[in-house]
Amino acid sequence: MNKLFSQLLVALLLPLSLSAQTMETDKSYRMGKLENGLTYYIRHNSKEPNLADFYIAQRVGSILEEPRQRGLAHFLEHMAFNGTKNFQGKGSSLGVVPWCESIGVKFGTNLNAYTSVEQTVYNVSAVPVKREGIVDSTLLILHDWSHFLLLNDDEIDKERGVIHEEWRTRRAGMAVQRMMERVLPVVYKGTKYEDCLPIGSMDIVDNFPYKDLRDYYQKWYRPDLQAIIVVGDIDVDKMEQKIRRTFADVPKPTNPAERVYYPVADNDKMIVAIDKDTEQPIMLVNLYMKQEATPDSEKNLVATARKSYVTELVTSMINSRLADIKRQATPPFHSASVGAGQFLISKTKDAFSLSFGCLQENVKGSFQAAIAETQRARLHGFTESELQRAKAGFLKAAERRYTERNDRRNRYFVKAALQNFLASEPITTAEYDYKLMQQFDKEVTLADVNKEVAELVSNKNQVLTIYAPDKPNFPIADAKTFEKYVLDAQAKKYEPYKEESAGKQLIVKLPKKGKIKSEQNWGKFGAKKLVLSNGVEVYVKPTDYAKDQISMRFFGEGGTSLYPDTDALNFHMLTSAITDAGVGKFDNVQLSRMLSGKSVRISPSIGYETQAINGNSSVKDLQTLLELTYLYFTAPRKDAEKFKGSIATMRSFLKNREANPQVAYNDSVSAILYGNHPRLQSIKTSNIDRVSYDRIWQIYNERFSDASGFKMVLVGNINMEKLRPLLCQYVATLPSKGKRDTVKDTYPAVRNANETHTFKKKMNTPSTLVSIFYTFDEPYTAKADLALDVFKRVLTIAYTDSIREEKGGTYGVSVQSELDRNSKPTTLIKIGFRTDPAKYEMLMPIVYRQIENIANNGPLAESMAKVKTYLLKAYQQNAITNNYWDYVIYNNLRHGVDFHTGYEDLLNGITAQDIQQIAKDMLKSNRRIEITMMPE
Incomplete structure (x- = not known):
């Protein structure tokens, strides 16, 4: 009797023990908090010698804006690069961007930021940290971003145009973005989420009073909602002292506003949101089944990790089935996949989701086929062979992460810290993860995953969004019809999944070995x-x-x-x-x-x-x-x-x-x-x-x-x-007949012309799209290729300063170059950008004037220095990757060009005269084709 009782007690305590067990934290991170509430994460990583990544993460985003501030969280992110207390950008004080580029930290590549609904993150990455002064100044940038932005009136006004052009660029290229803006108020009706996308309202962006931006900044940019993250080839003790000293003067807020995470209600009746767009090519469908999000307090539990593993197994196996259907001779949909995680843009609600693209000829059939696989899994679960394949994939991935645990770049460890601070995800080591995965691999049974899929595919709390083409030849059903498609497919009975066994050998009969x-x-x-x-x-x-x-x-x-x-x-x-x-x-x-x-x-x-x-x-x-x-x-x-x-x-x-x-x-x-x-x-x-x-x-x-x-x-x-x-x-057994082919000259050449073409096209988001092509001959050498790379970067800097920053005329001007010995001519340079049609006439003279400035006067010395410093650093980073050596060897074999040996000398040998000559060659070639598309 006592033995039976003991066994029963142990059985009852096992799940309790697992549910209370916490994950092991990676002790390589130095974590702490200052008296003002600022959190910090520091980790040494020697994989990128003499470099480190610096981040400041903020638990604030566009969800916290007042109605009059729509778009200002994102606007504020832009303003962090336009004047801070210690980087004013006036007089002898360099701005954030010029100072960073002077040390090889390139704007847009190493120096960037993003704003989302719930968070804002800034980074200064791949910073050379040999000199103490550079480390101190980089920390000072993060310090200023924390609480010391200038937000000058004139800089705010200049940035309005840049933000508006970013909005234009994103909306013009993505019909789904436009439709999502219109769908969210239906999906999130009556909540803060119905109108909170970071890009915001252009009416507000163009016209808001300066005080509204400053109010948002003062209210939400504060140390109790911020974290500093530094990862790289640094001394952790010294970095901690620097952080404590540098950020000590960031004031602790008094009576701070509560940081609210807004809930999302459940729904008994399916929510259906339909939107159409003339530029959408196919019908995209998303079916969500909302569920409770895991509380932050439980994310560090082993039981939570185990449940996540089981969920990932489920979605992986359903996705395998959907992929198999897509591989059929006549698939019933364009594509289909499932997922489990955050519901759309709301952190406080999770969902199981099914997404698929419908065939125009049989929309109902696409619904039926995609939903069938989620229901088949719900009713009958999975097979043992499916589970073993999925497990093998996850175990292999964990094993690879473990094997390469000492090969990780700084960004890998930064991401873990970000996830910990912003989402309360645990920070664990690759060793621990692999050990845990091995444990789960042994423990999790077919019954576990079948139970999980029945809970995930609940057929309750459903939201259906449809993004459809707006075309006369593609009639769109109403909400009731689409809801019926879903409910009918979910009500059907399905046979259990069957699969043919695959062979175990790729090659049954091996050829006789070569030598x-x-x-x-x-x-x-x-x-x-x-x-x-x-x-x-x-x-x-x-x-x-x-x-x-x-x-x-x-x-x-x-x-x-x-x-x-x-x-x-x-x-x-x-x-x-x-x-x-x-x-x-x-x-x-x-x-x-x-x-x-x-x-x-x-x-x-x-x-x-x-x-x-x-x-x-x-x-x-x-x-x-x-x-x-x-x-x-x-x-x-x-x-x-x-x-x-x-x-x-x-x-x-x-x-x-x-x-x-x-x-x-x-x-x-x-x-x-x-x-x-x-x-x-x-x-x-x-x-x-x-x-x-x-x-x-x-x-x-x-x-x-x-x-x-x-x-x-x-x-x-x-x-x-x-x-x-x-x-x-x-390889030695591959057939060889002794015939060697060479490339034939059959590719068309760019026309020899100097002309301008303009045409109009109907657009949902009116914009002007410009591309200018120059073609001319340059010798195909390593130096010519490198000089062309320097030229395009120098010209890009000139356009960023003159067109984006001074005129607010575009989100960015792209300069691309190509040197190909088999092309006629060998060299092509493309300059492209999107802008407001009303600004086109103002911007075009600037585009051409910048080329003429370089041709007449040569590039600016500071631009040359920035580009060379960046390229040298990038070279040193790339030279410790397999992709770099694959590229170098391949190009040497194919073209006889050595892009590696003597690179530093070659780069240092590129002169202002070399860059000036390229601009001269562009202009004197008389081969320029400008192509512009205007809205009707």
């Missing part, structure tokens, strides 16, 4: 060169930058340049037609299952100049990566029915796409630049039927039938002893 003919140090970039028996050259650079990462490029010359213009439409669909079919004996569904639990990505492609199979894998999965490479070369899979379905889906998508002004603009740019060249035609409903699967299949097999001349680049944590037999088995 390594030679192996030697390449003499470049610390890489080895191996020549295989079939002539394939393999270049290997072992690194330890990421302990569980290997990247691969496998490429040959020729590409689509070898084919006539009449194949242009086939080129568009070539890659997807091959990858969607699967490979070898596996269709795409079977292949996905076969690869579950493995960390491997691979994709064959055919570009203009090359055909390639590129991918990456974990160290353990390198064999799988090379097996797939072998199969895509020797055993691509043909699936005409799948391709037929893809064409049908694409046709449905294209029906409404052409009404989008951006699509019309891109088509016009291509037509004007290249004279309506047939090789550059885009796929439309009018020509999609001319795409030929048989021709695609023929082209692919021709490009991948002969490995002669192919080169492979492998970079990462590579064990040469293990690599050699894999190369002999899977």
Whole structure:
């Protein structure tokens, strides 16, 4: 009796113990709080030598605005870069942006901020911290952002235009953004959330009294709602002393306003919100089932982590089923996925969500098919094989994070601190996470996930949002009809899920191994060169930058340049037609299952100049990566029915796409630049039927039938002893016929013209879109490429100062450059921006004047210094990544250019005269094409 009682007591206490057990905190963080309430997080990380990231996070966002302040939380974020107590930007005092760029911290890349509904975060990242003065000044910037912004009247007025252009840029390019603004008042009726998106009201932005902005600032920017985060190659003790000293004078608020987190009510009847837009290409549907959010006080519990793991397993398994349906020959929707987390924009309510894109020809069928999988899982749960695959994927991801725990960049640790301060998420180590994942992997059963899915897919507390095209040929049902679609699909009975078992071997019969003919140090970039028996050259650079990462490029010359213009439409669909079919004996569904639990990505492609199979894998999965490479070369899979379905889906998508002004603009740019060249035609409903699967299949097999001349680049944590037999088995055995192709000159040249084109298009958000193209010849050398990069950055600074900051004329001017030895001419520079139609005439002379200024007077010395300092720092950061070395080796093999050796000397050798000459070459070429789209 006593033994039975003891066993029962233990059983009762086990769940109680788990529910009370807290997560282990990562002790590498130094955390504390000043007397004024300011929180701080400090962590040493040596992965980025001599660099550190500095953040200030605030638990305030647009939800806290008064009605007269709509948009001012975001406006205030902009003002932090326009004058602070110690960085006034006047006289001898540099502003925040000029000072940061003087030390290589680039505005928009390393120096930035964001405002959301509940939070505002600023960052000064990749700061060189060797000099104490730089560290002190960076902390001083955060100090000023905390409580010492100037908010001068004239700076506020100048920023109104920038904010308005940001609004224009975001709305003009995203129909969903416009529709969401109109849907939220229905979804959140009667709450603060119905009108709280950070961009706000442009009427208020353009006209608010200065006091309204200052009131918001004084009320909400205060230390009890702020955290300082510093992560990088720093001394933690010294940094803590600096933080305590620097922020001691930030005043503690007296009688501070309460920081309220606004609740969201439940609803018995489904809320349905429908909106239409003429620029929306397909109908997007979101079905939410609202649930209670996890209280902050429980987020540090092991039981909460376990529940989150089970939830993620559920959503992963449903998403796998939906992805399998999408891979069918004739999928019933464009795409579909589920998720679980925050409900739309409200922190205080969670939701299970189903999102899918409807086929125009069968909207009801898309509803039925997408909802069916959530209900099938709700009624019958999952299979053991599904659970094991999902578990394997999560365990593999945790193992990889553990293996690479010492390879993390600063931003990884910053993100953990941000999540802790802003969302009360625990800060744990990769070791602890892996141990916990191993524990959950053993503990969680099929019954656990089946119970969880029945709770998640509750069919209660539902919200349905629909973003639809506003087109005469696409009639939209009313709210009652859409609600009935959902309820009818949820009321149906469904059969349990069934799946075919996938094979266990990618290649059943292995080819006879080839050989390594030679192996030697390449003499470049610390890489080895191996020549295989079939002539394939393999270049290997072992690194330890990421302990569980290997990247691969496998490429040959020729590409689509070898084919006539009449194949242009086939080129568009070539890659997807091959990858969607699967490979070898596996269709795409079977292949996905076969690869579950493995960390491997691979994709064959055919570009203009090359055909390639590129991918990456974990160290353990390198064999799988090379097996797939072998199969895509020797055993691509043909699936005409799948391709037929893809064409049908694409046709449905294209029906409404052409009404989008951006699509019309891109088509016009291509037509004007290249004279309506047939090789550059885009796929439309009018020509999609001319795409030929048989021709695609023929082209692919021709490009991948002969490995002669192919080169492979492998970079990462590579064990040469293990690599050699894999190369002999899977690469040396590829067919080789001795034929080597070269790139043919079939790509159209930009027209030799000096002209301006303007046209009008109906727009929902009126704006003017401008692109200016210059083409001219520069020699294809490493120095010319680098000088062009410096030039575009110098010109960008000039435009930021003159057009964005001084005139408030645009959110940003983009300057892009391209140097290609196979292009005629070799050099292309594009200048592009979006603006208010009323400002177009004012801005265009400034655009051209900045180029003329550089051509006549050379670049500003300070701009040259900023760009060089940034590029040198970026080079040092990039040089400890696998992607960098993959890029360097690839370009050396393809173009004979060395972008690495002597980079610092090359950069320092770029003179103001070199940059001035580029501007002169632009202007004297007399090859300028300006293309402008205006609203009707």
